Amino acid sequence: MAAISTSAPAKTILFGEHAVVYGAPAIAVPLKALRVKAIIQPLLASSKSLVFIKGKNTIEQFHIDDLPADNLIKGTFAVFEKETRIRISPFKLTIISKIPIAAGLGSSAAVAVAIIRALGEFSGIKLSKETVSKIAYQSEVIQHGTPSGIDNSVIAYEEPVYFQKGKGITYLPIKKKIHLILADSGERTLTRDVVESVRNCMVRNPSLYQNIFDSIGKITNAAKIALESGNSKQIGELMTQNHTLLKSINVSSPKLDLLIMRANEAGAFGAKLCGGGRGGYMVAISSEENRSKIVEQLHSISPYVFETSVGGE
Numbered sequence: 001m002a003a004i005s006t007s008a009p010a011k012t013i014l015f016g017e018h019a020v021v022y023g024a025p026a027i028a029v030p031l032k033a034l035r036v037k038a039i040i041q042p043l044l045a046s047s048k049s050l051v052f053i054k055g056k057n058t059i060e061q062f063h064i065d066d067l068p069a070d071n072l073i074k075g076t077f078a079v080f081e082k083e084t085r086i087r088i089s090p091f092k093l094t095i096i097s098k099i100p101i102a103a104g105l106g107s108s109a110a111v112a113v114a115i116i117r118a119l120g121e122f123s124g125i126k127l128s129k130e131t132v133s134k135i136a137y138q139s140e141v142i143q144h145g146t147p148s149g150i151d152n153s154v155i156a157y158e159e160p161v162y163f164q165k166g167k168g169i170t171y172l173p174i175k176k177k178i179h180l181i182l183a184d185s186g187e188r189t190l191t192r193d194v195v196e197s198v199r200n201c202m203v204r205n206p207s208l209y210q211n212i213f214d215s216i217g218k219i220t221n222a223a224k225i226a227l228e229s230g231n232s233k234q235i236g237e238l239m240t241q242n243h244t245l246l247k248s249i250n251v252s253s254p255k256l257d258l259l260i261m262r263a264n265e266a267g268a269f270g271a272k273l274c275g276g277g278r279g280g281y282m283v284a285i286s287s288e289e290n291r292s293k294i295v296e297q298l299h300s301i302s303p304y305v306f307e308t309s310v311g312g313e
Contacts, residue, residue, distance in 0.1 A: 003041040006117035010034040010099045011106040011154045012182065012274045012283050014227075014235075015220040015242055016163075018198055018251060020148040022210070024217030025164040027172060027224060028154040029310045031105065031182075036097035038114035040122050043090040049077075052094040064093075075142035076112045076135070077119070083135050086123050093118070100304075102188040104275015109151035112139040132156045144192045146199070160310055162224055174311025176230025179286045181263065181294050183302040185255040187279030194251055194276040201249065209249065216245050230311065236269020236285045243272035251277030259302060266290065266297040 009030040016026025043050060051073055053060040067074040073095070081088060093115070099107040113136050120127040127135075133156035140147040150163045160172040202209040219242050226234040243260060246252055252273055259282045260271040267290035274283045286294050291307060298305045 003039055004118055004121045005037060005039045006114050006121065007035045007037045008110040008113035008117065008155050009158060010036075010110055011151060012104070012180070012281070013150065014274070014283065015223045015238065016150075016216055017104075017273075017275060017277070018195070018246065018249065019213035019216035019220075020150055020163065020165060021146060021195065021198075022202070022213045023165055024213050025162060025220045025224075026148065026150050027160070027162055027220055027227065028150050029160040029174075029180075030154055030158045031308055032158065033308060034099055034105065034306075036095065036099050036107070036110045036114050038111075038118040039094040039096070040091050040118040042122075043092050046090050049088070049090045050092045052092070054094060054096045070142055072108050072111055072139065072143055073115065076115045076139040079135050079138045079142075080116055080119050083131075083138070084120075084123065084125065086125070088119060088123065091122060100184065102190055102280065103184060104191075104273070104277070104280030105182075106151040106155055106275075108143050108191075109136055109140055109155050112136040113152065113155050129157050144195060146195060147191075160227075162220075172224065172227060174227050174230070176232075177309050177312030178227065178230065178232055178235065179288060179291055179307070179309050181268070181284045181286055181291065181298065181305065181307050182274070182281050183259050183263070183284075183298040184281055184304040185253060185259060185279050186303045187253055187255055189276060189279040191276035194278050198249060198251065212245050212249060216242060219245075227311070232285055232287065233269050236271070239270035239272040239283075239285060240264070243270075246273055246277060253278050255279075255301075256282050259298060260284070262297045262301060263294050266294040268294050 020026035136152035263271040263284040268284040271284035
Protein backbone atom coordinates (compact mmCIF):
# COMPACT_ATOMS: atom_id res chain seq x y z
CA MET A 1 0.00 0.00 0.00
CA ALA A 2 1.45 3.37 -1.01
CA ALA A 3 1.80 6.15 1.54
CA ILE A 4 -1.29 8.30 1.99
CA SER A 5 -0.82 12.04 2.38
CA THR A 6 -3.50 14.45 3.60
CA SER A 7 -3.42 17.99 4.95
CA ALA A 8 -5.47 20.64 6.74
CA PRO A 9 -5.18 24.43 6.96
CA ALA A 10 -4.68 26.84 9.81
CA LYS A 11 -7.48 29.26 10.63
CA THR A 12 -8.04 32.64 12.16
CA ILE A 13 -11.09 33.90 13.98
CA LEU A 14 -12.03 37.32 12.64
CA PHE A 15 -14.82 37.94 15.15
CA GLY A 16 -16.33 36.37 18.24
CA GLU A 17 -13.65 34.36 20.06
CA HIS A 18 -14.48 33.59 23.71
CA ALA A 19 -18.03 34.93 23.27
CA VAL A 20 -18.72 31.98 20.95
CA VAL A 21 -18.24 29.59 23.89
CA TYR A 22 -21.30 31.20 25.52
CA GLY A 23 -23.63 31.08 22.53
CA ALA A 24 -22.67 34.22 20.61
CA PRO A 25 -21.86 33.89 16.88
CA ALA A 26 -18.33 33.93 15.52
CA ILE A 27 -16.72 34.26 12.10
CA ALA A 28 -13.62 32.31 11.11
CA VAL A 29 -11.69 31.85 7.89
CA PRO A 30 -9.20 29.17 6.79
CA LEU A 31 -5.59 30.13 6.12
CA LYS A 32 -5.06 27.73 3.23
CA ALA A 33 -1.39 28.56 2.63
CA LEU A 34 -0.44 27.54 6.19
CA ARG A 35 -0.98 23.79 6.57
CA VAL A 36 -0.19 20.64 8.49
CA LYS A 37 0.45 17.42 6.58
CA ALA A 38 -0.23 13.85 7.76
CA ILE A 39 1.49 10.97 5.93
CA ILE A 40 0.43 7.43 6.83
CA GLN A 41 1.62 4.04 5.63
CA PRO A 42 1.28 0.45 6.93
CA LEU A 43 3.80 -1.19 9.26
CA LEU A 44 3.63 -4.82 8.28
CA ALA A 45 6.38 -6.09 10.59
CA SER A 46 5.28 -4.29 13.75
CA SER A 47 2.49 -4.60 16.29
CA LYS A 48 2.85 -1.01 17.49
CA SER A 49 2.01 2.07 15.48
CA LEU A 50 4.77 4.64 15.17
CA VAL A 51 4.43 8.43 15.08
CA PHE A 52 7.03 10.85 13.73
CA ILE A 53 6.72 14.59 14.22
CA LYS A 54 8.99 16.64 11.99
CA GLY A 55 9.78 20.14 13.22
CA LYS A 56 12.05 22.79 11.78
CA ASN A 57 15.25 21.23 13.13
CA THR A 58 14.05 18.15 14.99
CA ILE A 59 12.33 14.81 14.50
CA GLU A 60 10.44 13.18 17.38
CA GLN A 61 9.59 9.48 17.29
CA PHE A 62 7.39 7.44 19.62
CA HIS A 63 4.93 4.55 19.77
CA ILE A 64 1.34 5.71 19.90
CA ASP A 65 0.59 3.20 22.70
CA ASP A 66 3.14 4.95 24.92
CA LEU A 67 1.44 8.35 24.70
CA PRO A 68 -0.86 9.59 27.51
CA ALA A 69 -4.61 9.36 26.92
CA ASP A 70 -4.98 13.15 26.66
CA ASN A 71 -2.33 13.46 23.94
CA LEU A 72 -3.74 15.07 20.78
CA ILE A 73 -2.57 12.32 18.42
CA LYS A 74 -3.56 9.40 20.64
CA GLY A 75 -6.88 11.06 21.47
CA THR A 76 -7.69 11.63 17.80
CA PHE A 77 -6.81 8.03 16.97
CA ALA A 78 -9.00 6.72 19.84
CA VAL A 79 -11.98 8.89 18.85
CA PHE A 80 -11.63 7.83 15.21
CA GLU A 81 -11.75 4.13 16.12
CA LYS A 82 -14.72 4.68 18.45
CA GLU A 83 -16.76 6.68 15.92
CA THR A 84 -16.02 4.52 12.88
CA ARG A 85 -15.88 1.20 14.76
CA ILE A 86 -12.82 0.33 12.73
CA ARG A 87 -9.78 -1.33 14.27
CA ILE A 88 -6.75 0.28 12.63
CA SER A 89 -3.85 -2.00 11.71
CA PRO A 90 -0.33 -0.84 12.73
CA PHE A 91 0.86 2.21 10.84
CA LYS A 92 3.61 4.77 10.58
CA LEU A 93 2.26 8.32 10.85
CA THR A 94 4.38 11.35 10.04
CA ILE A 95 3.19 14.83 11.01
CA ILE A 96 4.77 17.85 9.31
CA SER A 97 3.33 21.19 10.39
CA LYS A 98 3.98 24.79 9.40
CA ILE A 99 1.35 26.02 11.88
CA PRO A 100 2.78 27.47 15.12
CA ILE A 101 1.54 25.85 18.33
CA ALA A 102 -0.45 27.80 20.95
CA ALA A 103 -0.68 30.82 18.66
CA GLY A 104 -4.41 31.08 18.03
CA LEU A 105 -4.23 29.63 14.52
CA GLY A 106 -5.95 26.30 15.19
CA SER A 107 -2.87 24.07 15.27
CA SER A 108 -4.44 21.27 17.31
CA ALA A 109 -7.64 21.17 15.25
CA ALA A 110 -5.62 21.18 12.01
CA VAL A 111 -3.49 18.26 13.22
CA ALA A 112 -6.63 16.37 14.21
CA VAL A 113 -8.35 17.00 10.86
CA ALA A 114 -5.26 15.97 8.87
CA ILE A 115 -4.92 12.75 10.91
CA ILE A 116 -8.63 11.92 10.59
CA ARG A 117 -8.50 12.39 6.81
CA ALA A 118 -5.41 10.16 6.62
CA LEU A 119 -6.95 7.45 8.83
CA GLY A 120 -10.10 7.53 6.73
CA GLU A 121 -8.20 6.92 3.49
CA PHE A 122 -5.97 4.35 5.22
CA SER A 123 -9.11 2.46 6.33
CA GLY A 124 -10.69 2.67 2.89
CA ILE A 125 -13.68 4.75 3.97
CA LYS A 126 -14.93 8.07 2.59
CA LEU A 127 -15.55 10.53 5.38
CA SER A 128 -17.84 13.51 4.88
CA LYS A 129 -16.65 16.93 5.99
CA GLU A 130 -19.33 16.79 8.68
CA THR A 131 -17.95 13.53 10.06
CA VAL A 132 -14.35 14.80 9.98
CA SER A 133 -15.46 17.90 11.86
CA LYS A 134 -17.41 15.85 14.43
CA ILE A 135 -14.45 13.57 15.20
CA ALA A 136 -12.07 16.54 15.34
CA TYR A 137 -14.38 18.30 17.80
CA GLN A 138 -14.21 15.34 20.17
CA SER A 139 -10.43 15.42 19.88
CA GLU A 140 -10.56 19.15 20.70
CA VAL A 141 -12.57 18.34 23.84
CA ILE A 142 -9.68 16.18 25.01
CA GLN A 143 -7.28 19.07 24.36
CA HIS A 144 -9.23 22.14 25.45
CA GLY A 145 -12.01 20.96 27.76
CA THR A 146 -14.86 23.12 26.42
CA PRO A 147 -14.06 24.16 22.84
CA SER A 148 -16.62 26.18 20.92
CA GLY A 149 -16.52 23.95 17.84
CA ILE A 150 -15.50 26.72 15.48
CA ASP A 151 -11.89 25.58 14.90
CA ASN A 152 -12.75 22.06 13.78
CA SER A 153 -15.60 23.42 11.63
CA VAL A 154 -13.69 26.03 9.63
CA ILE A 155 -10.69 23.72 9.22
CA ALA A 156 -12.68 20.63 8.20
CA TYR A 157 -14.85 22.56 5.71
CA GLU A 158 -12.03 24.89 4.53
CA GLU A 159 -14.50 27.70 3.93
CA PRO A 160 -15.21 31.01 5.71
CA VAL A 161 -17.91 30.22 8.23
CA TYR A 162 -20.43 31.95 10.44
CA PHE A 163 -20.76 29.73 13.46
CA GLN A 164 -23.04 29.62 16.49
CA LYS A 165 -22.80 26.86 19.04
CA GLY A 166 -25.76 24.50 18.86
CA LYS A 167 -26.91 25.95 15.53
CA GLY A 168 -24.23 24.53 13.26
CA ILE A 169 -22.32 26.47 10.64
CA THR A 170 -23.25 28.67 7.71
CA TYR A 171 -20.88 29.21 4.80
CA LEU A 172 -20.03 32.87 4.50
CA PRO A 173 -19.70 34.12 0.91
CA ILE A 174 -17.06 36.86 0.69
CA LYS A 175 -17.35 38.23 -2.84
CA LYS A 176 -14.59 40.85 -2.68
CA LYS A 177 -10.99 40.06 -1.75
CA ILE A 178 -10.18 41.04 1.84
CA HIS A 179 -6.47 41.61 2.62
CA LEU A 180 -5.30 40.27 5.98
CA ILE A 181 -1.94 40.68 7.72
CA LEU A 182 -1.09 38.45 10.68
CA ALA A 183 1.77 39.05 13.12
CA ASP A 184 3.13 36.83 15.87
CA SER A 185 3.48 38.30 19.36
CA GLY A 186 6.11 35.68 20.15
CA GLU A 187 4.16 34.79 23.30
CA ARG A 188 2.56 31.37 23.80
CA THR A 189 -0.37 30.37 25.99
CA LEU A 190 -2.61 27.31 26.04
CA THR A 191 -6.16 27.91 24.82
CA ARG A 192 -7.45 25.62 27.57
CA ASP A 193 -5.93 27.85 30.27
CA VAL A 194 -7.30 31.10 28.85
CA VAL A 195 -10.78 29.64 28.27
CA GLU A 196 -10.83 28.32 31.84
CA SER A 197 -9.73 31.70 33.21
CA VAL A 198 -12.55 33.46 31.34
CA ARG A 199 -15.01 30.84 32.55
CA ASN A 200 -14.00 31.48 36.17
CA CYS A 201 -14.56 35.22 35.69
CA MET A 202 -17.92 34.52 34.06
CA VAL A 203 -18.98 32.48 37.12
CA ARG A 204 -17.97 35.30 39.47
CA ASN A 205 -19.65 38.08 37.47
CA PRO A 206 -22.14 36.56 35.01
CA SER A 207 -24.11 39.73 34.27
CA LEU A 208 -21.05 41.79 33.27
CA TYR A 209 -19.55 39.06 31.12
CA GLN A 210 -22.82 38.17 29.43
CA ASN A 211 -23.27 41.82 28.47
CA ILE A 212 -19.78 41.84 26.96
CA PHE A 213 -20.42 38.62 25.04
CA ASP A 214 -23.76 39.95 23.79
CA SER A 215 -21.96 43.07 22.52
CA ILE A 216 -19.38 40.93 20.75
CA GLY A 217 -22.25 38.99 19.18
CA LYS A 218 -23.77 42.19 17.80
CA ILE A 219 -20.39 43.20 16.36
CA THR A 220 -20.06 39.77 14.73
CA ASN A 221 -23.48 40.05 13.10
CA ALA A 222 -22.60 43.50 11.74
CA ALA A 223 -19.28 42.09 10.48
CA LYS A 224 -21.10 39.30 8.63
CA ILE A 225 -22.94 41.90 6.54
CA ALA A 226 -19.76 43.93 6.01
CA LEU A 227 -17.80 40.86 4.90
CA GLU A 228 -20.50 39.77 2.47
CA SER A 229 -20.47 43.22 0.88
CA GLY A 230 -16.66 43.54 0.97
CA ASN A 231 -16.62 46.74 3.06
CA SER A 232 -13.05 46.50 4.38
CA LYS A 233 -13.15 49.83 6.18
CA GLN A 234 -16.20 48.84 8.21
CA ILE A 235 -14.75 45.40 8.89
CA GLY A 236 -11.64 47.08 10.32
CA GLU A 237 -13.68 49.38 12.56
CA LEU A 238 -15.62 46.40 13.88
CA MET A 239 -12.36 44.51 14.52
CA THR A 240 -11.13 47.35 16.67
CA GLN A 241 -14.38 47.37 18.65
CA ASN A 242 -14.12 43.59 19.11
CA HIS A 243 -10.54 43.90 20.38
CA THR A 244 -11.52 46.57 22.91
CA LEU A 245 -14.09 44.19 24.38
CA LEU A 246 -11.57 41.33 24.44
CA LYS A 247 -9.16 43.60 26.33
CA SER A 248 -11.89 44.26 28.87
CA ILE A 249 -12.00 40.54 29.75
CA ASN A 250 -8.21 40.43 30.07
CA VAL A 251 -7.35 38.14 27.16
CA SER A 252 -5.02 40.53 25.33
CA SER A 253 -1.39 41.27 26.25
CA PRO A 254 0.90 44.32 26.06
CA LYS A 255 2.70 42.85 23.04
CA LEU A 256 -0.54 42.17 21.18
CA ASP A 257 -1.77 45.67 21.98
CA LEU A 258 1.50 47.14 20.69
CA LEU A 259 1.28 45.20 17.42
CA ILE A 260 -2.31 46.33 16.94
CA MET A 261 -1.41 49.95 17.65
CA ARG A 262 1.50 49.84 15.17
CA ALA A 263 -0.67 48.26 12.48
CA ASN A 264 -3.29 50.96 12.88
CA GLU A 265 -0.64 53.70 12.86
CA ALA A 266 0.67 52.29 9.56
CA GLY A 267 -2.76 52.55 7.95
CA ALA A 268 -4.66 49.38 8.80
CA PHE A 269 -8.45 49.72 8.75
CA GLY A 270 -8.44 47.91 12.10
CA ALA A 271 -6.88 45.01 13.98
CA LYS A 272 -7.49 42.61 16.86
CA LEU A 273 -6.08 39.56 18.59
CA CYS A 274 -7.14 36.22 17.15
CA GLY A 275 -7.74 32.99 19.00
CA GLY A 276 -7.46 32.41 22.73
CA GLY A 277 -5.32 35.49 23.31
CA ARG A 278 -2.73 36.43 25.96
CA GLY A 279 -0.21 35.76 23.23
CA GLY A 280 -0.25 34.21 19.80
CA TYR A 281 -1.22 36.25 16.74
CA MET A 282 -3.03 39.43 15.88
CA VAL A 283 -4.79 40.08 12.58
CA ALA A 284 -5.14 43.38 10.73
CA ILE A 285 -7.21 44.29 7.69
CA SER A 286 -5.61 46.46 5.05
CA SER A 287 -6.09 48.14 1.73
CA GLU A 288 -3.96 46.93 -1.17
CA GLU A 289 -1.99 50.20 -1.05
CA ASN A 290 -1.03 50.03 2.65
CA ARG A 291 -0.08 46.37 2.88
CA SER A 292 3.69 46.76 2.50
CA LYS A 293 3.85 49.68 4.96
CA ILE A 294 1.93 47.71 7.61
CA VAL A 295 4.05 44.60 7.08
CA GLU A 296 7.26 46.63 7.40
CA GLN A 297 6.04 48.24 10.62
CA LEU A 298 5.03 44.91 12.15
CA HIS A 299 8.27 43.21 11.10
CA SER A 300 10.18 45.63 13.33
CA ILE A 301 8.57 44.15 16.48
CA SER A 302 7.28 40.71 15.50
CA PRO A 303 9.27 37.50 14.88
CA TYR A 304 6.94 36.47 12.07
CA VAL A 305 4.54 38.38 9.83
CA PHE A 306 2.62 37.05 6.86
CA GLU A 307 -0.02 38.28 4.42
CA THR A 308 -3.01 36.42 3.06
CA SER A 309 -6.42 37.17 1.65
CA VAL A 310 -9.91 35.71 1.76
CA GLY A 311 -12.83 36.00 -0.60
CA GLY A 312 -13.04 37.20 -4.16
CA GLU A 313 -12.48 33.69 -5.50
